[in-house]
Amino acid sequence: METTRFRACRTVPCHSLGKHRRRAVAYVYFLSTTILVSVIGLSALMYARIQRRSAQGGDQAMIARFYAQSALELGFAQISLDPNWRTNLSSGAWFTDQPIGDGTLSLDVSILNDGDGNPDNDPVLLVGTGVHGLSTHKMEVTLTALSVKGGLVAAIASGKRNLN
């Protein structure tokens, strides 16, 4: 061991070189450990931030969906509570950026011409939009006329909802 060590000392006194190297190595060890721990910590912090962003995005999307659904609900109520809704409510935005919770909701309605010449039977497309944070969710329902009797228009929405 000694032999090997002293063989490397050619230009500077070996005892001086060894002493400094050992000190430097010790510092390097400490520094490396510290940097490693810092890097691990920062990485974890960064990962947590990403996770948080991701979770927030998911949560916001989910809440936006509830807002969009709420927008459609409000549209259904408008139709339900006004027997003359086809006359009294025109196509277009029924609600725009209506505040709800920490976000907003909007509802756009358009009449789809089914070409049967009877506008009272035309399908109606409701598009509900919910916005929360950076997330926007759109949900749409088409109400399709089933039959007409006594001047009342019967319609069924996609799914099980229907109206008369």
Place this chain on the structure above:
Amino acid sequence: MNTFAMKNRSFSRRRGLTLLDMIISIPLVGIALVAALNTVGASKASQFKVDNMRQGHLLAQDLMSEILQQDYTDGDMAQATRKTLMSMGSVTYPLGPDNVPGRNEVATGNRSLFNDVDDYDGWVASPPQAKDGTTYTSMTGWSRSVSVVFVNANDLSTAITVDNGNKRITVTVAYNNIPAAKIVAIKTIGLPLLEACCFDGGFCENLRAEACATQGGTSQGTDTYCANTTCPTGPTVLYVVADTANLTAQELARQTLMASWGFGIQLIRASASQSNYAKALIGVDVAYISVEVAAIDLGTKLTNATVGVVNANVPLISSLGFASGSTFYVNLSAVNVVDNTHFITSTFATGTLTLSTSTQWFSEVVSGIAGGAQVLATIDSGKDSLFVIESGDLLVGGTPAAGRRVQLPWGDVSFDFNALSADGQTLMKRAIEWAAQKPAICGDGNCDTGEDTCTCPADCGAQAAFEQPGVNCNDGLDNDCNGSTDCADPNCSTDAACLICGNGLCELGEDCTTCVTDCLSKSNGPKSGRYCCGNGIAESAEGDGSICDGNY
């Protein structure tokens, strides 16, 4: 050895750190390590928060989804009524689970009986639990609370006190009382649901329940559509049986036969309460009492029914007020029709009518028949067997019958229904049909079959002054009661339905444009019809040319 020891000592001295090194390095490294470990700690804390937030939102979403699946209200108020009240802004009711007789939604202590949105108002649970009350595991410290308020559609932030069709639901989730998530959503009265609505003659229309009732139909209940509903083409029969859940073969055969006639059938257990009978009678036209029913179970529950009652159960003759004397059974296969002027027997000749394909026990009333009874058929040398009592005519004891009554000639439990002949089945069918019809009683407020504005203006409204073209010339009624109906009435000669183009007559209302066959170039009839005014041809007799192509 000494030299080696000295060398070693010298090496050790060189190898170690000086005190100064230590003094400088330890605080530096310590500070760096603390900072680094803080970073790790912060990331851990952040991760914990993220997990909490996610957990909280999932819990909130779980409960909100459950709430939004519920109905807007309990449905204990007709939707039409509710809407009317809403339009007046006067629907108020306490939010929260109901706790009234017959509807205690808090009885279980969990949400299993919650069936509308506002039942959830004020709900708090820690730890969270499922709808059936099962506590979620590993959720210690978590809590969920719900608030439901009425809001206006154009202002979802402000709670109001009246229900105008919109409820705002807020679900809040907390962990150790620190809010972790909050979701807000709106539930509204929503679209009205359609139901199959049956009308007389089997006509079906998908309508809202209230619209169905308004138009005189019978709603078939929720989740019914005309596409999956067969409306009865005949009357709806309340079929009284011993046990609705376990029909006997004879009861089943009878039910099958009635259904094949297009009759609507609603079963009721003979032992049902009087109040249940009252409810059941609202939606039916006639009640049929099968012989399998124990007299003691039914008793007098149908005695005062305002709908028709067809009885095939001899032990009930007395309690129904048909007869007070003794009854007997006779083994035979035919009855003797003594009156075929009645609807029930009008398709048969008087005399012997075979009702069964084999000898069966037919029934007869020996004495004490109701004063208002009209006997249609007899057996056993003139004993009353088939008889009817018109609504308002007297039952036993002098009480007027509240509805039509028929006593069929069979009524013994040993009678084999499958042995009923074709004529026997016809007799039964017509008996039910007759009893199901409301008798035409002028002045009872119903414009019944056989009544019109001429025969019963009290029920059907005052007669029209005259038949009016374009108004009532095609309704099949003699509206002005002058003995001429529709086109037969001169007042209707100009009605479109009464103008007969092609009969060679240029009638009032016809001209050369609407009926060229009859009116072109005619020299008689109204001026407008003599020649074709407007055809671009100056016909010789059109007149002075001031109006038409030529002159007239």
